[in-house]
Amino acid sequence: MNIPRMSFPRVVIIGGGFAGVALAKKLAKQEVQVVLMDKNNYHTFQPLLYQVSTGGLEPDSIAYPIRKILKDFPNFYFRLANVEEIDTKKNKVRTNIGNLKFDYLVVATGSKTNYFGNSEIEKHSMAMKTIPQSLNLRSLILENFEDALLTSDLNERNALMNFVIVGGGPTGVELAGALAEIKKGILPKDYPDLDTRLAQIHIVQSGDCILKGMSAQASQKAEDFLEKLGVNIWKNVRVTNYDGKTATTNTDLTFETATLIWAAGVKGATIKGIEAQELVANSNRIIVNEFSQIKGFEHIFAIGDIACMVNEEHPHGLPMMAQPAIQQGEQLGDNLLRILEEKPLKPFVYKDKGSMATIGRNKAVVDLKKWKFQGVFAWYVWMYVHLFFLIGFRNRMVVFVNWVYNYVRFDREARLIIRPFKNKHKVEV
């Protein structure tokens, strides 16, 4: 792979998400060679993907070139690569651009959408885990409205204007809120010749509450906010199939919709070479100890969404969110330096900094350890925290300008179909 061998040990990191980047930063300017591989040349700030889908932000606002994050660090190598297999016997990774030996390996491949084995849902539904997926969803939403103008069949038109979001977690809730605001503020102006009041937004939640990782108070308030925005919430309903037209459920309920967004679950993005016994059965997460080590290895680690690390509060593994990923990355960085200095490792202790979700303008819910609050102030806190955690001053500025504009003007201007999704065949580019 054209990477020189140095006198320092080589740490190979697979994945440039929150965990991988946090780790790489810790190892910068240390006596260690770092090779970071990712299938994209950018880091994605996933919490704001729904704003890309809904035309509030462009990709460059929430993506950041990985090379730039680490450009001032010597001994740092980035490779745009798909890792195909890990050879734990020969300490080697096999990729589409060649093989590479490692001294230490860190699997930080994150998670991907979990369709629970339903290939028809996988084929027909939209996901929102990556920037291209989010742009596809944006295109589809806009294309559906253009198509709704063309049909005189009322059922078809309604199906084109119906949105079914499966899953009432933060992704589903935030997307539903954004769609509801678009329905209210933008559609009537953009499509005066369409009765956009008929557009419906549904959240289908298999459990008995939305935002189930948060407090009962936050969950209830989020539900109130969504209902005020006109979102229909269906609890204790499970979507069982979707053929591109009709979504069936485990109840009598069915939905006619051209757009089903699957936000019902994620699973670890595993790599060949990690044995089945090292994985948690349902979630495909790699079992790790308190030092992030994969069972049976001292020099192979997993961090972030892909890693299943348990503690007393989380017997089924820490939540698959940014905070544990960042903290594990930083902790592992420190531990790797301890290994090199032949010092004993320190166990990981998760510091829960709270969680939050936004529903719409002036509407958010925040759970801190000792304080739970909702509404306008929560919304400001949500915005501040998300701006703060974005990488890069320019990204913060551009997001800030967009948010202020969108707030003042009740608008989202990036409603552009740059890469046609549904009508790909129709439009020449």
Place this chain on the structure above:
Amino acid sequence: MNIPRMSFPRVVIIGGGFAGVALAKKLAKQEVQVVLMDKNNYHTFQPLLYQVSTGGLEPDSIAYPIRKILKDFPNFYFRLANVEEIDTKKNKVRTNIGNLKFDYLVVATGSKTNYFGNSEIEKHSMAMKTIPQSLNLRSLILENFEDALLTSDLNERNALMNFVIVGGGPTGVELAGALAEIKKGILPKDYPDLDTRLAQIHIVQSGDCILKGMSAQASQKAEDFLEKLGVNIWKNVRVTNYDGKTATTNTDLTFETATLIWAAGVKGATIKGIEAQELVANSNRIIVNEFSQIKGFEHIFAIGDIACMVNEEHPHGLPMMAQPAIQQGEQLGDNLLRILEEKPLKPFVYKDKGSMATIGRNKAVVDLKKWKFQGVFAWYVWMYVHLFFLIGFRNRMVVFVNWVYNYVRFDREARLIIRPFKNKHKVEV
């Protein structure tokens, strides 16, 4: 096409570029039904496409939703459609979403890249006339550098880092300048393990000067600027073929390059139904009179790049630029209202407001009627004019923030491969 017949006459405009939008704005709030069709749902500010290609700006900064431009105007209808044929006998347009009768028709389809019949160049080269094309070029440039890291074949590596721009017009000059600045400011930091000094940027110009539409003074100064930036300019050389690896010319000169950008010419984007005798032979432009009427018709017009209108100064047609397009659109709007009021038409008079091009930071050339200047002040004027002509306050703000950032930090952060071009098959999205 589901568009109601009103008591007002119907004007169908094909194309939402500078000409079509200027015309539609003039007809807003008048007693006329306007149907604007475009194959994209956005208007493109083409003069800044090269900044999208080079990672300085994102598409939403230079694109604007057409529905939003005209959202407050009654009697205005937008349709996302490919117009396939004009039936001048039945006064009807045929599109991929159905047919539509018109009372007045305006062809404002603009121009497309002219390969002068060379299908091999068309197949292997990159163009920069649309946002998707510009994003493809951005991806290709970045992918080439990633690939350059992987090869140990020096010739291959050089070819991956060589850029050949065919055509020394504003597009070619501005792109060359931007690439030269990236080579100097960004590549050495992003690719420390690559000798990026070997990257070469070439402009190949068939005539004996660059920017030939501008003054000799501007042309000479632009050449000086480019040479200072390390761009190689080859004059009186014509690229005769390109097979994806080697570009041959009408001289002994050949270029080994993985990236050939074809900016050597444009031609009218004609539609079936406009007869050959109505077109200028080489450029495919539609011949119109001083009222923008197509030969033989009183109610069918052409404006902008597609229209060939001559005057004393321009015996071969007005330049294919934004200014004539906007002025023709506005003038035709006034004339259509005159027709409805049964007043005589006024002939079009082109007001040349001058032309300008930017080469890089603090380097631009401006030709006004009575004043020609170059350098730092010209650069400020260039920026001011381009910000001013961008549609939308948010676009101006976002572009401004990006430009200030890029200027202060010598940077361009949108170097993201969101839609892989070359390695499409390699990377799963």
